[in-house]
Amino acid sequence: DQGIFTNTGTSTLSLADGNGITLGKSTTNTLAVKGKANSNTGYIRFGDDSKYFGYSGTYLYYGTDSSNTTMVWRGENVGIGNQASNPSTLLHLYSDSGTTAELRISAGTNTNSSADPQIRFTGQNNGTTEGFLMRYDNSVGDMYFDQVWSGLSDSSPAIRFRVETIGTPKEAFYIRGDGGTTFQKVLRAEQQISSGVATGTAPLSVNSTTVCPNLNADLLDGYSALNLPYFPASVNTWLNDAGGQPRFYFSNNSHTYFRTGSDFFFRSDSDNGIGSLNDNGCWTFYSGSDRTQSTYGLQVDGLNGLNLYAGEGLSSGQKSTVLRASGDKMWVDTYGVFRRNRNSVAENINVNNGDNCFSAGPISINNGTTITINNGGSWSIV
Structure with missing residues (x-):
């Protein structure tokens, strides 16, 4: 049951037929396995494993053939997988046997969960202080x-x-x-960008002064969006309020327009009403609660009525700041004593009940023009 073969060389013991193998010594303490059909190859199979381990004449591998390898050693490169017969790097995983090729590192057990799997990259120092x-x-x-x-x-x-x-x-x-982190390309987010920085530190810091389109912020420089202390400066477009009502229009290098949903109201700094303009163009001047009227182009409520201050000197014996009707002066002196009227009537006039009228004569009534003095009315010519 024992045999000692003292022959030297790589083919000391011949096994099986011409497709068998020879065993021998290749060098000190080293077994040589060679194929009889091809002495450049040699393989070993263990038990009933369908795969074998050996040398193909070019590389060492474990598998069934060069196109179905499990692991390959080729120089200093190692390949793992059924397609890794020619690994191109120190460790090359290449397989088409499944839907994925996975490299898994597992550590720890149910009794030792503190073991952590990790991969370390180091430089030439091969230590833990770099990489x-x-x-x-x-x-x-x-x-x-x-x-x-x-x-x-x-x-x-x-x-x-x-x-x-x-x-x-x-x-x-x-x-x-x-x-x-420094981003060198466009940062695109499909969800919120959230900052947890405390109040007192700006959550965003930018160098560009270019307008940011569609930026919707509740607070800007401490002001809420509806309480910003300035108007937009856009020209040739209506500027709307938060409810969508157009309010202001700045014509480029030209006019300024105001717009309202119904009436304009003016107030003093103490929030007291001082005047209004209704949607028909009727002005009302007052002091107190808001009001409008739609009968007269101009109405003064209280406030000592309407006064035309004529502070200029006389020109040809007349004032220029006077009350006028269709351009004609009605009062020509500082105190309203001298009243001027035309000396001809060119429109139909009705003097109604309760009307007391007078004119400075002489007066001529144009052909086709009628002046009617109704019952209860009077007209005096002085």
Whole structure:
């Protein structure tokens, strides 16, 4: 039951037929397994496993053939998967046997949940004081991405996120040395952008003074949206109030227009009514509660009536600040003693009951014009 073969060489023991193998010694303490049909190859199968482990003449692998490998060693590169016969990197996973090719790192058990799976990237120092660490905290379920080295300045990029690196890379954003984030492309959000910064610190800080379209804010510089202390400066368009009613229109380098839903009311700084203009163009001057009237173009309620102050000197014996009717002067002196009227009547006149009228003569009545003195009315010519 024992055999000692003292022959030297790689084919000391021959097994099976021409498709079998030979066993021997390749070097000190090393077994040589060679195929008889092809001495450049050699494989071993364990138990009833359908796969075998061996050397194909080019690389070492475990599988059924070069197109269905489980693991491959090729130089210093290692391939895992049924398509990984030619790994292109130190570790290459390549498989088409399922819908995904997954690399899984598991750590911890039900009795030891503090074991955390992690991947560490280091430089030539091969230590824990540099590089990048990805770690899953098995006890709480959160993920850590750690840039380890502490030699970066606060403003320097520490972790970069880039796309299209096969050409000129497009850098989307980077995490700075101080933990802040700098976005180098457009930031698009499909949900809210929320800031938890305390009052006293601006939640947004911008350098551009360009108008931001469609910015809807409840507060601006401490003012609520409906209490901003200024009007928009847009020209050639009606400026609406919060309810949609047009209020102001600034014609470019020209007129200013006011608009209202019904009437205009004017108030003093003490919130006292001082005048109105109704939607028919009738003015009313008063002091007190708001009111309108639609009978006269101008009405003065109280306030000592209407006074025309004529402070200028006489011109050809007359004042220019006077009461007029269709442009004709009615009073020509400072005190309203001298009254001027035309000396001809060119329109039909009715003097009704209760009317006491007088004119300075002589008066001529134009042809086709009628003056009717109704019962109870009088007209005197002086």
